[in-house]
Amino acid sequence: NAGVTQTPKFRVLKTGQSMTLLCAQDMNHEYMYWYRQDPGMGLRLIHYSVGEGTTAKGEVPDGYNVSRLKKQNFLLGLESAAPSQTSVYFCASTQGQSSYNEQFFGPGTRLTVL
Amino acid sequence: GDSVTQMEGPVTLSEEAFLTINCTYTATGYPSLFWYVQYPGEGLQLLLKATKADDKGSNKGFEATYRKETTSFHLEKGSVQVSDSAVYFCALAEPNDYKLSFGAGTTVTVRA
Numbered sequence: 001n002a003g004v005t006q007t008p009k010f011r012v013l014k015t016g017q018s019m020t021l022l023c024a025q026d027m028n029h030e031y032m033y034w035y036r037q038d039p040g041m042g043l044r045l046i047h048y049s050v051g052e053g054t055t056a057k058g059e060v061p062d063g064y065n066v067s068r069l070k071k072q073n074f075l076l077g078l079e080s081a082a083p084s085q086t087s088v089y090f091c092a093s094t095q096g097q098s099s100y101n102e103q104f105f106g107p108g109t110r111l112t113v114l
Numbered sequence: 115g116d117s118v119t120q121m122e123g124p125v126t127l128s129e130e131a132f133l134t135i136n137c138t139y140t141a142t143g144y145p146s147l148f149w150y151v152q153y154p155g156e157g158l159q160l161l162l163k164a165t166k167a168d169d170k171g172s173n174k175g176f177e178a179t180y181r182k183e184t185t186s187f188h189l190e191k192g193s194v195q196v197s198d199s200a201v202y203f204c205a206l207a208e209p210n211d212y213k214l215s216f217g218a219g220t221t222v223t224v225r226a
Contacts, residue, residue, distance in 0.1 A: 004157070031212050042118075042203060042216040043158070050212065058213065090157055096212055100146045100165050103214060105157035 001026050004106035006091050012112045013081045021076040021109050023091030030096040032074040033058075033103065034066060036087040043090065049074055050096065081113045116141045118204050120217035127194055127224050135189040135220045137178075137204035145206040147171075147180055147187040148214070152201040161189075161202070194224045 007022045023032065030051050035043040045058030049068040063085060065077045074093075078085060088110050092103040121136040139145065146165045150158040162171030167182035178189045187204060204217040 033213075040218055042218040043214075044216075045213055048213060092158075094212065100163065100207070101212075102148075102160040102163070103158075105150075105159065107155075107157045 003027065004091055004093055004104050006089075006106040006109050008109060009107070010110050012114065013078075014114050015082060017081050018077070018079050019081065019111075020078075021089055021091075021111075023074045023076070023093075023106060024072055025074075025091075025093040025104070026072065027093065027095075027104065028071070029093035029104070030071075031094045032068065033092045033094075034064070034074065034076045035090045035092065036060065037090060037108070038087050046076065046089075081111075083113045085111065086113045087111060116145070116206060116208060116215040118206055118215055118217035120202075120204050120220050122218070122220070124221040124223060127222065129195060129224055129226055130193045131224075133189075133191045133194045133198070133222065135202055135204075135222070137187045137189065137217060139185050139187065139204070139206050141185075141206055141208060143208045144182075145208050147178070148205040148207070149176070149178055149187070149189050150203045150205060150216075152203065152219070154200070158203060194222075196224045196226050198222065199224045 033048040034046040047066040052071040091106040094103045117140045148163045149161040151161045162173040164171040164180040170179045205214045
């Protein structure tokens, strides 16, 4: 099993450009998440999904959109990138059913917006 | 709302030293508590967890005890190694809530 994979690993954008980050998991997990990690702030939840075809806002959703058309994939989109979106983005998944269950994380995408 | 407060880093230790990272939380319910670890260049991975008062989570020589009376979940290791150099995150999840609330993270560097 590959676990949780993220594409791309690195990306540099100019202000105003758009891009999509792809997250894929092969564990048949119901729940998927997108976080951003910034120095001194830990991980903050952007959006999440509790199943195929569903999405919900997290703590910092502004400027991002997501889609979960297939159970194994969770896409994060930036329509018009801003320098404030420079961050490391992590995708995670979990089976759900219990808040005690472990979340499994991808290796991250480092995004720089100039 | 829920929140997690960790001791600020960075923490620098010598090999075989004792490590403690303090974590306290605020929650409306009776949360599950976690420690996640992030090694350089990698994503987070679960280190240990506890779901009820006085539970002790343990893994790889690390331990943490769920203290409801002090709303704390401090991480400890008796003898650290260079390979323990990483960022450590305390986190909580409320019952029936599948979202994690993370602390800011503590960077630990162990010198040989």
